[in-house]
Amino acid sequence: MLANRLLSLIAGVAMLQGAASAARADAPAPYDPWPSLQQEIFKGRAMQDGNGVLAIEMPGRAEDAAIVPVTLRLKLPPGDARKVSAITLVIDQNPSPLAARFELGRDAGVSEISTRVRVNSYTDVHAIAELSDGQLYMVKTFVKASGGCSVPAAKDAVEARNNLGQIRFRQFAKAGDGHSSGAREAQIMIGHPNNSGLQMDQLTRAYTPAFFVNEMQVWLDDAPVLSMEGGISISENPNFQFSYVPTGGKQFRIEAKDTEGHVFQGEWKAETSGM
Incomplete structure (x- = not known):
């Protein structure tokens, strides 16, 4: 009797598993927004595998979906005469997927850019490098996160307004290959909600209007180092860190703008010694 019941149970489970497999087979594939985004942002331009050109580093599972770290690292091999002129960061499933576009100064030697972003749901994140010959190279990673775009601001509105546009700038020696390449690192921190x-x-139950830093430019003397066009995916109090090769310039100049037309500026003496 028991053996017959077990056989019946096994048969029943097998039938359920078969039905579930059939249901999964009939279910539509999850929507992939990337083909449409590629057409919209890059006008359908061809892209090549970018693993030999660019790396994207993000945690597989975000600790805090509102401040997910991302690092973009250039990997062009020695001897390649081309240069990376721009990097575009796309968070596919975010309400506004185009997170940022970075343009690199031709002679700045920028080889690494880090920032913090909001991630709204489980998503692919694409990074696309545009080279000086016009070719596009793409890499991607997958991040598990939820609700990063709707997390309330960490600071209240009054405090945020009091810190609005305050720019802090740090320079320091680059770890690792900095000694051999001559590269240094800099960090820009902008006070902005x-x-x-x-x-x-949480008090009025109304949505706070979008208000964010959408442009930033960095110069060393009059030579462009790095510029950024950003959207709502850049986290509160934007934070950017980048490596560069000093060109003998004497002074850094930074200018940032937000969606309400405010302009924030600052100048700092360029440091050359290790810290």
């Missing part, structure tokens, strides 16, 4: 437009005021 960078509201996404999806955050709800």
Whole structure:
């Protein structure tokens, strides 16, 4: 009797598994926004595998979806005469997927850029490098996160306004290959709420309008080093770190703008010694 019941149970489970497999086979594939994004952002331009050109580093599972670290590292092999002129960061499933576009100064030697982003749901994240010959190279990674674009601001509105546009700038010696390449690192921190437009005021229950830093430019003397066009995916209090090769310039100049037309500026003496 028991053996017959077990056989019946096994047969029943097998039938259920078969039905579930059939249901999964009939279910539509999850929507992949990337083909449409590629057409919209890059006009359908051809892209090559970028693993030999660019690396993207993000945690597989975010600890805090509102401040997910991302590092973009250039990997052009020695002897390649081309240069990376721009890098575009796309968070596919975010409400506004185009997170940022970075343009690199031709002679700045920028080889690494780090920032913090909001990730709204489980998603592919694409990084696309555009080279001086016009070719596009793409890499991607997958991040598990949820709700990063709607997390309320860490600071209240009054405090955020008091810190609005305050720029802090740090320079330091680059770890690792910095000694051999001559590269250094710099960090830019901008006081700004960078509201996404999806955050709800806990008192009024109304959504806080989008209000964010959408442009930033960095010069060393009059030579461009790095520029950024950003959207709502850049985290509160934008933070950018990048490596560069000193060219003998004497002074850094930074200018940032936000969506309400505010302009924030600062100048710092260029440091050359290790720290």
